[in-house]
Amino acid sequence: MANIAALRCKECSREYPVGAFNVCDFCFGPLEVVYDLEAIAQVTSRDKITSGPLSLWRYADFLPADYNAQIDINAGFTPLIRSSGLAKKLGLDELWIKNDSVNPSYSFKDRVVAVATAKALELGFETIACASTGNLACSVAAHASRAGIKAYVFIPSDLEKGKVLGAAIYNPTMVAIDGSYDDVNRLCSELADQYPWAFVNINVRPFYADGSKTLGYEVAEQLGWRAPEHAVAPSASGAMFTKIYQGLKEFEQVGIIGNVHTKMHCAQARGCSPIATAYEEGRLVIRPVKPATIAKSLGIGNPADGYYALKTIEASNGSAVIAEENEVADGIKLLAETEGIFTEGAGGVAIAGLKRLVERGTIKKNESTVVYITGNGLKTTEIVEDVVNPIHIDATVTAFEESLGLKA
């Protein structure tokens, strides 16, 4: 059984038995999973981890659900690549790229959905659901297909078809809701209360969120059992950002790695930067915004974990950085041209944010840095379609050589 003791309110610390709850009945604060780290320390080891599966389930001792082959689409254990071209361009000695765009449904969401789905089945659910405009929908639908269970995916009705093709292909029940984004939000909140389904990011959210801890564990393992000096990650709800740090700290607490001094840097795009703006203004209260960014996968205007992301920045002596909208595509192109990795808008934000952090002197030349690339570029080709600009020639060798100046 997973080494979890209870669920606990992040605000008032009241504890609850493990179940499909996400909100404290007393203060309505969010619940989180409480781990028995002493028990985990007894059973885990570097050897045990390295002999585990090549997926996020190698860290099963640290997760709130047990491994379940029925749902496993092999999420996680994605490459950590030592950067050469990008590092040189930015003037960094030790830059690593965590390429999570190669997950089975092409984003880091496979980590959180894998854990949420495994836990949902443990808790007796036979249906999983989500409200999503992109990556989350793809992952929920893919996991449900693998598990042989029903999936409901709720989307705003004005969403372009292409945006949900990656989810529709797995044949979930897709429900397009007429109304504003807020209407979709409200309806899903009500449905989560009324139907016996596991809404992955609502009623099983405490388990779901902890799937992102594996982004911390993996980087530590892949760096040779150490934490980097800096981690740069894009942020939408703020949950992934906080969980990366929690993962690193848990490894420290159970003795898998030494002291963690990682500074956590949160990257957001100008058109939706509630967390980074609060950081810049020195506030811990999020001022909600209406998302207007081309980095659609970061489009959360009132982030559930925004406050906790700000606390993570504070605890780690990190920072937040805003990428201008016109820098997002530049970031995508820079990563592609220097490292051969094609990322979506969120990755462009992370790269643009990294660049700015180096320019500011926040990240210094000799400091080890990991940048998280969380989604695949083929999902948002419209952002960079201007790169398609071939040289047109007649079908002759002469025309070819003339056009490229190759003629002797």
Place this chain on the structure above:
Amino acid sequence: MSPLKRVRFTFLDRLIKEPVIYRMSHDFNVITNIRRADVQEGVGWVILELEGEILEIERSLEWVRSIGVRVDPTLGDLVEP
């Protein structure tokens, strides 16, 4: 027992000074029960439980939205990209 609904109000700028929750319970047949709040200069939020007939709760929330208060589920946005 009447239906209950949990919501999060976010107040920006001038709305912080308005007695929105008082007016809500005064003008509508809804009982308001504040559970947690944080109000700072320029922005504040309140998480509260509303009790009343469902249509009356919806009417009251419609009014709250109409004066510019943002109304969300308690944990913020649930629709994820």
